Amino acid sequence: MNFASSDSHTNEDDPYVIEEEKKEIFFGYVLQLCHVIKWLGEYINSNPNIELNKTKIKIIPLPTNNTTITGTGKQEAVKSVEEKVAEIPSIDSLIGTECNIMYNRDGKLVCGPYCKLESKYSSMLGKKVILKNIIQNDGKDKIELPYIVTEIEIVQ
Known part of the structure; x- marks a missing residue:
């Protein structure tokens, strides 16, 4: 069964063909995707405040090599990941620590996972560098980066 015309999704002249025994799963995925798109559209229409919606984002890191996700260990791994998300170190505990200056996945200049840099x-x-002075971040990105580093010292 052909599901796409040539050049609609690829630059190949051959149409994409779904094997007969896999067409139900293909249509199931299509319907699930339609449901997600419809739900998201309705959510955005009823909750148009972008800044409020951004505050609801939770970044859940993947488990490390120290956690297991098998059998009953799955609940323990998820619990330890949730605890990790909630733990934000204090400014005093970060001052004097070393970190590398880099861009995070959002393209922001950072020093470690909690500090934004000017x-x-x-x-x-x-x-x-060594973090010398840190202040609270009151900007739009304060959830993901709670602090701003205002003074650093380069490590030789």
Whole structure:
């Protein structure tokens, strides 16, 4: 059964063909995707405040090699991941620590997982530094980066 015309999803002239025994699963995925799109559209229409919606985002890190996700260990692994998300170190515990200056996955200049850096430090990308002064982040990204580093010392 042909499901696409040529050049609609690929640059090949041959149409994409779903094997007969797999067509039900294909249509099942299509209907699930339609349901998610419909739900998201309805959610956005009834909750149009973008900034409020952003505060509801939770980043859940993947389990490390120390956690297992098998049998009853699955619940324990999820619990330890949730606890890890809730733990944000204090400013005092971060001052004096070393970290590398880099861009995070959102393209923001950071030093470690909790500290945003001002763009004036972008020329030091990749350098190892010691955090000397840190303040609270009151910006839009305070959930993902609760602190801003205002003073650093380059490690020689």
